[in-house]
Amino acid sequence: MSNVAKAEGKLGVLVVGLGAVSSTFMTGVLMARKGLAKPVGSMTQYDKIRVGQGEEAKYLPYNEIVSIADLKDIVFGAWDVYPANAYESAINCEVLKEKDIEPVKDELVKIVPMKAAFDHNYAARLDGDNVKDAKDRWDMMEQIREDIRRFKAENGCARIVVLWAASTEVYVPVNEKIHYHLADLEAAMKADDKEHIAPSMCYAYAALKEGAPFIMGAPNTTVDIPAMWELAEQTKMPIAGKDFKTGQTLVKSGFAPIIGTRCLGLSGWFSTNILGNRDGLVLDEPANFRTKEVSKLSTLESILVPENQPDLYTNYYHKVRINYYPPRNDNKEGWDNIDIFGWMGYPMQIKINFLCRDSILAAPLCLDLVLLSDLAARAGRFGTQRFLSFFLKSPMHDYTKNEVPVNHLFQQYVMLKNAIREMGGYPADEAID
Numbered sequence: 049m050s051n052v053a054k055a056e057g058k059l060g061v062l063v064v065g066l067g068a069v070s071s072t073f074m075t076g077v078l079m080a081r082k083g084l085a086k087p088v089g090s091m092t093q094y095d096k097i098r099v100g101q102g103e104e105a106k107y108l109p110y111n112e113i114v115s116i117a118d119l120k121d122i123v124f125g126a127w128d129v130y131p132a133n134a135y136e137s138a139i140n141c142e143v144l145k146e147k148d149i150e151p152v153k154d155e156l157v158k159i160v161p162m163k164a165a166f167d168h169n170y171a172a173r174l175d176g177d178n179v180k181d182a183k184d185r186w187d188m189m190e191q192i193r194e195d196i197r198r199f200k201a202e203n204g205c206a207r208i209v210v211l212w213a214a215s216t217e218v219y220v221p222v223n224e225k226i227h228y229h230l231a232d233l234e235a236a237m238k239a240d241d242k243e244h245i246a247p248s249m250c251y252a253y254a255a256l257k258e259g260a261p262f263i264m265g266a267p268n269t270t271v272d273i274p275a276m277w278e279l280a281e282q283t284k285m286p287i288a289g290k291d292f293k294t295g296q297t298l299v300k301s302g303f304a305p306i307i308g309t310r311c312l313g314l315s316g317w318f319s320t321n322i323l324g325n326r327d328g329l330v331l332d333e334p335a336n337f338r339t340k341e342v343s344k345l346s347t348l349e350s351i352l353v354p355e356n357q358p359d360l361y362t363n364y365y366h367k368v369r370i371n372y373y374p375p376r377n378d379n380k381e382g383w384d385n386i387d388i389f390g391w392m393g394y395p396m397q398i399k400i401n402f403l404c405r406d407s408i409l410a411a412p413l414c415l416d417l418v419l420l421s422d423l424a425a426r427a428g429r430f431g432t433q434r435f436l437s438f439f440l441k442s443p444m445h446d447y448t449k450n451e452v453p454v455n456h457l458f459q460q461y462v463m464l465k466n467a468i469r470e471m472g473g474y475p476a477d478e479a480i481d
């Protein structure tokens with residue numbers, strides 16, 4: 049029997065950033081609950097997990113194992129630097145056709161972004177003016193807390209989850225003096241240390257203090273620092289991050305195990321892609337791209353580990369490129385060239401050309417991360433939610449203790465299934481399904 053508190057009442061989903069990913073996510077949820085679209089790609093809506101073994105085995109959808117919030121109970125809110133409401137944003141981003149937006153227009157126009165906690169130095173290519181006037185970083189955070197409280201009260205929400213689906217900020221390297229202890233982080237916020245305190249940290253801090261799980265969908269350092277782990281522990285709130293695992297990295301974390309499992313060698317992996325949405329525009333700035341690059345590069349190193357197999361994986365050349373190319377808008381095209389070697393070192397090549405749609409791949413992840421973080425909070429789980437690594441490019445892990453992240457897609461899936469089983473009152477297991 050599951051002892052997780054039931055998902056009763058409304059679930060407020062507050063999204064930072066009301067761009068391509070968020071408007072596609074919201075439109076899809078609103079359309080799905082009217083029965084006008086299918087939430088394809090969402091594990092919480094489609095996947096079935098085996099519980100029990102042998103003759104007892106049953107395959108159940110997640111919400112028959114644990115209580116998961118119903119789509120009908122979701123209420124959306126957002127913050128953005130630009131004032132466009134969710135309907136205007138969905139139209140402007142050109143991800144979805146008008147016929148897939150119009151039926152929920154009435155609901156989308158009501159999602160009007162609150163003023164953003166923003167600092168131009170963190171995303172130089174953005175110049176919207178729907179921005180908070182904050183005295184310092186502490187005040188910025190207090191204003192976000194106020195927003196969360198007001199939204200919760202006005203909409204009669206029982207619970208809130210905060211999801212970052214805003215632009216990638218410039219790279220903030222972890223600084224032991226500021227980011228390792230909560231007291232230091234708070235002091236830096238009060239001292240208005242703009243260099244070390246990104247706006248995203250103000251959102252995360254505010255969410256956790258207001259008793260809301262926080263999910264980082266971009267590669268920003270934000271909650272990937274010991275001070276935030278301390279805050280999550282203090283507030284008993286789940287955190288998850290970072291960076292939605294959607295296109296090229298999903299392929300990489302699913303394909304690299306083929307090479308590793310068959311003990312083939314790797315001499316190089318070159319990934320490049322073109323995209324033309326606002327995300328691509330922000331990532332065209334080298335300081336913002338650096339954040340993404342660090343995240344994308346980390347995937348391979350923990351799957352094909354040189355120390356474990358020096359003959360096969362020493363010194364492979366791994367490169368990731370993103371090129372801003374407006375004509376493609378949200379329809380990203382990715383190319384992977386993989387140089388492998390086999391028996392007696394003979395070289396071979398593999399080419400993967402993925403013509404994907406960025407926001408179409410990200411939207412179901414938003415839904416799953418939100419619903420599963422809400423579940424984790426109800427189950428009393430707090431701190432980094434490793435079972436959500438399945439959805440993330442650069443899963444958080446305790447690097448101060450040299451913990452190695454799990455990037456292998458199928459190992460991540462086992463972690464996901466076992467967490468759901470355990471929350472549902474079933475034993476974790478690794479039997480083959």
Ligand SMILES: NC(=O)c1ccc[n+]([C@@H]2O[C@H](COP(=O)([O-])OP(=O)(O)OC[C@H]3O[C@@H](n4cnc5c(N)ncnc54)[C@H](O)[C@@H]3O)[C@@H](O)[C@H]2O)c1
Binds near residue numbers: 068128214
């Ligand atoms: N789509 C994918 O496949 C994918 C995968 C992994 C990560 N991501 C990340 O998801 C994020 C969203 O992607 P997108 O395509 O929707 O981008 P987008 O540019 O369309 O939307 C981002 C929005 O965030 C807003 N914003 C920026 N800083 C803000 C702040 N401090 N507060 C509030 N709003 C802010 C911008 O004004 C913009 O409207 C990006 O960081 C992207 O890197 C996307």
